[in-house]
Amino acid sequence: MSRQTVYWGEKRYHSLDYYLKNRFGQKLYKLSLNGGMTCPNRDGTLGTRGCIFCSQGGSGDFAANPSLPITEQIDTAKKQVDKKYFGSAYIAYFQAYTNTYAPCKTLRKIFTSAINHPDIHVLSVATRPDCIDDEVLSLLDELNRIKPVWIELGLQSIHERTARFIRRGYDLTVFENAVSILRKHGIEVITHVILGLPTEEERHMLDTIRYLNTMDIQGIKLQLLHILKNTDLASLYEQQRFPVLSMEDYLKITGQCIANLRPDIVVHRLTGDGPRSLLLAPSWSSDKRRVLNQMQAYLKQNDIWQGKEFKK
Ligand code: SF4
Numbered sequence: 286m287s288r289q290t291v292y293w294g295e296k297r298y299h300s301l302d303y304y305l306k307n308r309f310g311q312k313l314y315k316l317s318l319n320g321g322m323t324c325p326n327r328d329g330t331l332g333t334r335g336c337i338f339c340s341q342g343g344s345g346d347f348a349a350n351p352s353l354p355i356t357e358q359i360d361t362a363k364k365q366v367d368k369k370y371f372g373s374a375y376i377a378y379f380q381a382y383t384n385t386y387a388p389c390k391t392l393r394k395i396f397t398s399a400i401n402h403p404d405i406h407v408l409s410v411a412t413r414p415d416c417i418d419d420e421v422l423s424l425l426d427e428l429n430r431i432k433p434v435w436i437e438l439g440l441q442s443i444h445e446r447t448a449r450f451i452r453r454g455y456d457l458t459v460f461e462n463a464v465s466i467l468r469k470h471g472i473e474v475i476t477h478v479i480l481g482l483p484t485e486e487e488r489h490m491l492d493t494i495r496y497l498n499t500m501d502i503q504g505i506k507l508q509l510l511h512i513l514k515n516t517d518l519a520s521l522y523e524q525q526r527f528p529v530l531s532m533e534d535y536l537k538i539t540g541q542c543i544a545n546l547r548p549d550i551v552v553h554r555l556t557g558d559g560p561r562s563l564l565l566a567p568s569w570s571s572d573k574r575r576v577l578n579q580m581q582a583y584l585k586q587n588d589i590w591q592g593k594e595f596k597k
Contacts, residue, residue, distance in 0.1 A: 297584040298543050298591040301504075304551045313406055314370040315378045316362035320395045321351030324383040325416065331454040336439075337518045338451060338479070338510065340563060348381040355398035359405065376407040380437075385412040389420045396424070400432050409475075411437040414463030415455040426470040435504070436467055439477040443493045447484045461500070468501045475504035475553055480538055481530040481567075482510055487538050494542045497550070498595060504551040507542055509535055509576075511559035512566045519565050529567045532576065536583040541594075543584065548592035555580055 293303045305313050325331045326339075342348065349358035359377065377399035385392060400408045408428060417425075417436075428434050440460050441451060448457075464474050476497055480490050497505065509530065512522050521527070530538070539555060546552070557564075561571045570576060584590065 293591070296581070297589060298546075298552045298555075299548060299550065301551055301553045309374065309406055311372055311374055312370075313374045313376050314366055314372065315376045315409070316359055316366070317348040317378050317380055318355060318358045318362065318399060319348040319351040319381050320355075320379050320384055320387065320392075322379075322382040322384050322386050324386060325413070326452065326454050327382070332452060334452070334517055336441075336451050336453060337521070338513065338516055340513045340559065341515055342381055348379075355395055356402060359399065359402050363404070373404050374406050375404050376409050376435075377402070377405045378409045378411075380411045383413050383416050384410045385416045385421045385425075389424055392421065393424055396428055400428050400434075405432065407433045407435060409435040409437060411439070411477075413455065414438050414440075414460045417463050417466070422466055422470065425467070425472055429470060429472050433473065435473045435475055437475045437477060437504075437506070438463060440493075440497075441477060441479040442482060442485065442489065443496045444485065444489055447482055447489070450484045451479075451482065464500055464502060473503040474501070475506060475551075476500075476502050477506045477508060478542075479508050479510050480542070481535065483527040487541065490538060491541060491545055494545050498545070498547040502550060504553045505546065506554035507539060507552065508554060509557040509567070509570055511557040511564055511570065513559045513563040514565055515563070522566060531567070532569045532579065535567075535570075535576075536580060539580060540583055540587060540589045543591050544589045544594040546591050547595055550591075552591070 293299050296303060302312055305311070324335065327333060327335045349362055353361065363375065396408060399405055425434050425436065438460060441453060442448065443457055467474050478493055512518050512529065543552070556573050556576050557570050564571050
């Protein structure tokens with residue numbers, strides 16, 4: 286593929302901003318909402334300690350106060366971003382914990398409030414692939430007919446050894462089935478991948494990318510491993526001081542992931558997503574703006590673009 290055949294604005298990858306402007310004619314801003322869920326990996330169903338990297342906030346530390354009704358959460362979250370975003374189109378993002386892990390009646394109430402809000406253009410729901418049963422699927426299908434529904438699945442890696450290390454609690458086939466049933470209903474799937482887990486080298490991360498190229502997914506979040514305070518990963522790090530990625534390694538690995546990624550897959554994230562106050566390592570990643578600028582410069586200097594190395 287030549288560079289001339291692919292172009293995503295100023296970026297060398299299919300960025301979320303580019304995708305949103307193309308599809309909705311404008312940038313949409315994400316509002317982190319909170320449905321007050323828990324997770325089978327935390328409530329004792331599968332485990333009590335969660336995934337090894339998961340913070341007390343259930344990997345959704347910026348989410349709104351769950352005791353408020355959803356419409357109020359939306360209005361509060363809008364006020365919080367009104368100094369940096371001047372538009373009026375938003376994504377209702379349910380990020381914390383497992384957002385399909387509640388009775389369907391509860392989910393219907395929460396998601397319907399969000400999707401019916403006039404300023405909400407997309408409903409984005411982070412969940413686990415083992416928490417999408419027929420009833421939930423039918424609800425998501427119904428909502429997807431009102432406005433686009435995106436389902437975010439935290440796969441992190443395709444490797445069994447890593448899945449055991451992070452205590453993910455489901456097999457790869459469960460992920461495959463979830464993608465397949467969601468796609469049958471035309472629901473877009475975004476997959477989370479963690480780069481820099483101590484069980485993996487660059488080749489393992491690239492295996493995950495190449496595998497995802499074969500799956501019917503529409504988006505990806507490439508997330509640098511953040512070691513957050515008060516997690517089991519933090520305790521392990523304090524005991525063992527296992528190596529974490531340097532910025533140089535991260536640029537190189539992420540560059541390779543982008544080069545190998547199918548060009549139509551939208552890149553929703555290229556950095557970590559933990560709050561600075563909880564970040565233990567790698568400390569360089571706290572300056573997100575700098576990391577993203579370095580990433581653009583690295584891709585340009587090395588003439589890398591999304592799909593450059595992608596083979597069907
Ligand atoms: S599945 Fe998500 S919310 Fe549950 S423990 Fe793992 S990272 Fe945390």
